Amino acid sequence: MHIKKIRVVEDALDANNTIARANRDDFDRAGVRVVNFMSSPGAGKTTLLERALEALDHELRIGVLEGDVQGSLDADRLAHHHAPVVQINTDAGFGGECHLDANMVRSALSSLPLDDIELLIVENVGNLVCPAEFKIGEDARVMASSVTEGEDKPLKYPLMFRACDFVLVNKIDLLPHLDFDLEAFLANLDAVHPGVPYALVSARTGEGLEAWFDWLRDVAQRGREAA
Amino acid sequence: MHEMAIAGSVLDGALRHAEGRRVTHVQLKVGHLRQVVPSSLEFSWELVTKGTTAEGAVLGIERVEAVGACRACKRETPQSGFPFKCGECGDYGLEIVRGNELLIDWLEVDDDSAAA
Numbered sequence: 001m002h003i004k005k006i007r008v009v010e011d012a013l014d015a016n017n018t019i020a021r022a023n024r025d026d027f028d029r030a031g032v033r034v035v036n037f038m039s040s041p042g043a044g045k046t047t048l049l050e051r052a053l054e055a056l057d058h059e060l061r062i063g064v065l066e067g068d069v070q071g072s073l074d075a076d077r078l079a080h081h082h083a084p085v086v087q088i089n090t091d092a093g094f095g096g097e098c099h100l101d102a103n104m105v106r107s108a109l110s111s112l113p114l115d116d117i118e119l120l121i122v123e124n125v126g127n128l129v130c131p132a133e134f135k136i137g138e139d140a141r142v143m144a145s146s147v148t149e150g151e152d153k154p155l156k157y158p159l160m161f162r163a164c165d166f167v168l169v170n171k172i173d174l175l176p177h178l179d180f181d182l183e184a185f186l187a188n189l190d191a192v193h194p195g196v197p198y199a200l201v202s203a204r205t206g207e208g209l210e211a212w213f214d215w216l217r218d219v220a221q222r223g224r225e226a227a
Numbered sequence: 228m229h230e231m232a233i234a235g236s237v238l239d240g241a242l243r244h245a246e247g248r249r250v251t252h253v254q255l256k257v258g259h260l261r262q263v264v265p266s267s268l269e270f271s272w273e274l275v276t277k278g279t280t281a282e283g284a285v286l287g288i289e290r291v292e293a294v295g296a297c298r299a300c301k302r303e304t305p306q307s308g309f310p311f312k313c314g315e316c317g318d319y320g321l322e323i324v325r326g327n328e329l330l331i332d333w334l335e336v337d338d339d340s341a342a343a
Contacts, residue, residue: 001337001339001340002337002338002339003251003335003336003337003338004248004335004336004337004338005333005334005335006244006245006333006334006335006336007332007333008240008244008330008331008332008333008334009330009331009332009333010240010244010330010331011328011329011330011331012233012236012237012240012255012329012330012331013233013236013329014236014239014240014331015236015239015240016236097229097232098229099229099232101232129229129262130229130232130262132262133229133233133261133262134229134232155309158260158309159260159261159262162260188309190310191309191310192309192310194310194311194319194320
């Protein structure tokens with residue numbers, strides 16, 4: 001036996017990142033900007049997505065990729081909009097993963113009419129931990145943190161809050177019924193991710209949503225500027 | 228959790244670099260800012276390597292502390308919590324230069340065991 005040491009110095013998630021780059025190339029070729037939308041389960045992603053489709057469907061050509069462990073409930077909810085919606089189930093041959101990775105997204109690309117859309121919103125599996133670790137080939141990342149989850153979440157899940165370019169603070173219509181300390185939440189958010197843009201919103205009442213729509217418009221615009 | 232996905236990815240990288248040779252040791256660098264539980268990763272590693280040429284390989288994990296480079300005074304200081312703050316001048320404008328890595332640093336193979 002002759003032991004040889006080999007210097008590697010390579011990202012442990014190199015395989016995923018390589019596929020993420022391949023996804024990115026395909027998206028760029030088709031002129032599609034991609035948003036990775038994350039949050040814990042029940043923070044309001046699908047409802048926020050519904051509001052976005054209602055407001056932007058006729059202005060932007062949007063496509064949606066739904067990620068869930070099981071079922072097509074979210075895709076079904078969005079089906080009546082113009083936007084093409086594709087559902088990925090992480091239990092279908094992927095072992096019931098708690099997050100979307102580049103390979104899963106790649107497997108869904110052929111089902112998406114990339115040449116017909118300019119903005120793809122990927123609604124990730126509801127999970128505040130794992131999705132932040134896996135690039136899927138996105139241009140931007142947004143997360144929703146609802147006021148019912150408490151003001152300490154940024155401190156407990158720093159990677160997710162640091163990984164995102166925009167934070168939607170959702171369910172603000174419930175503030176009168178909660179002991180949620182909004183100032184403390186925003187201070188914690190800024191401590192973990194200094195200067196990160198955020199918006200106070202209610203998907204239910206519509207309050208503050210224009211900032212969410214504007215952010216999506218900006219991301220979609222990046223594609224056109226590069227052309 | 229996702230340690231299984233990470234262990235699987237480390238195995239892919241290790242086997243690729245080992246080029247058919249039996250792997251005896253894989254050394255990782257895991258930054259403090261990554262969400263990896265070492266014991267969980269070690270457990271996952273044992274599971275994913277079974278039946279492969281990396282079975283029995285030791286997974287070494289070197290933890291890398293978070294270090295921030297201050298945009299104001301240019302010094303690099305260790306960071307142990309949020310908010311990140313320069314240990315020298317107290318400024319909050321830091322760029323993290325260490326602590327975000329999750330990489331395969333080096334590995335050891337049995338050079339005599341190349342696959343036929």
